[in-house]
Amino acid sequence: MFLFHNNEVLEQYDFELGFAPTGHKEVEGDGRTPEGAYFIDRKNPNSSFYLSIGISYPNAADRARARAMGKSPGGDIFIHGTPRASLNRDDWTAGCLAVKDREMEDIYAMVNVGTPIFMYA
Template sequence: MKWFLKLLLLFSMTTTTIAQTDFKAHQLTFERVRTAYKEKWPVLKTELETAGIKEAFNLYIVAYKYESRLEIWVKDRNKKQYQLFKAYSFCANSGTLGPKIKEGDLQTPEGFYHVNAFNPKSNFYLSLGVNYPNGIDRLRSGKEKPGGDIYIHGNCVTVGCIPLTDEKIKEVYVLAVEARNAGQQQIPVHIFPFKMNTANLNKQLPRFPQQKNLWETLRVGYDYFQKNKLIPTVTELNGKYIIK
């Protein structure tokens, strides 16, 4: 029985390693991904090591619409907290503050999401899909079609996505592949209307009073991360985010 358990454990470890390695290997079969790795990975790897990230890391992506800013946070598996690694400016914007409600409204979503697709053959060079709409988005849309196909991508055009330029998306895409390949099954993407401090809320709420409930809920998640440098646990219940 002992030898069988050892064999089963070895098999489990082997298949896990293969499954993780296969993701990056598959991505590298695409020319644009190979180009991104060739151009960006040597420098990124050195920058990660300089930042103290020498082992497998987890990735957290956070976007601020008003500031047109995308931040990349990383956490070494052996460390407790995330640290800011990179920040990129959006190269185009569409819509205004407030969540996406329906197809064609040009709005960029606001809420708690995760990467649900890696697209190495995107019409916008490379792209990472965001799992909009979630249950809260669908409920908010009511009878309207909520829309979809929200991506972080290259190029500089948008009707609700987050465009970064081809050069910037190469870096973000490579980092996401590395995190996924190291075993991070879900990469959080949190999209906020702005940096959700008191001053910004007091400035923007008079302009968008209808967003008060949503923004105050988003702020709970924002504040949790700012205080702890850890990603909050977010669930959905009866059309609301529950944050712990």
Template sequence: MRSLKCFGLRIMSVALFLVAFVLCLAVYTLLMARFGYGTPPQVRSPAEQADRIVVHKASRTLELRRNHQPIARYRISLGSAADQGSKMREGDQKTPEGRYAIDWRNARSKYHLSLHISYPDARDSQRAKAGGYKPGSNIMIHGLPNGWGWLAPVFQRMDWTDGCIAVSNEEMREIWARVPVGVQVDIQP
């Protein structure tokens, strides 16, 4: 009977440790999302900036182009349903397809830097309205969640966003420096 009681206490101790650990991770994540953003890099000269971004969902790549020539290529993570077509509605875990633009930048994002893609456009909004649902919004190109950059090798092996386009923090700093507001974004299947 006594060994059963010790076993029960041991289980309870492990469970309490796990709960405390998960709570600490949650608090860390919340604090880093709120305060963990860094200083953005200097913007590159106009001659080094991209004039177009091309995203290939199937091959999970993002290309920066200038004068139709690739100047950089990155491996990306997408929404967990990215291979099931274009984004149709809020919460569908899909990444949109079509021609958009970078319409604003956020240096204080809960993900390491972010560039907002102009989704939904008028066509996306009309389609959603006709279907009776919201099209979704806040589709970004961004880095990893603040404070979790050290897990880049894990994040880059899976699709984990809600429909955004994610790269490592180091790559996001390069993209940030080369992509001004107004750059065209072509997202292809």
């Protein structure tokens, strides 16, 4: 993951994704991470994970694609740290991007609501 200011890379972070198949998130529960252009739509200091910032998935195209399949697109995709409590599942990222807690502190401080985010494999 790269954090930019204009065209300058400020920071670079490794991140984890879940065990889901590759490709763009299509429907709720597929465990995939969305790909495309979104924006940061919220910050949650009281997350179930060590801090979290929300990604504006689903957008209009995501909703239309899922609706055409007769399904929900899902939502609640975040960049976050580790879980605050033990989770009873192997894939605790569930379509989100997970970073180390210390890195999440930096990201949380540097990224504002409204910041564009581009997610591509």
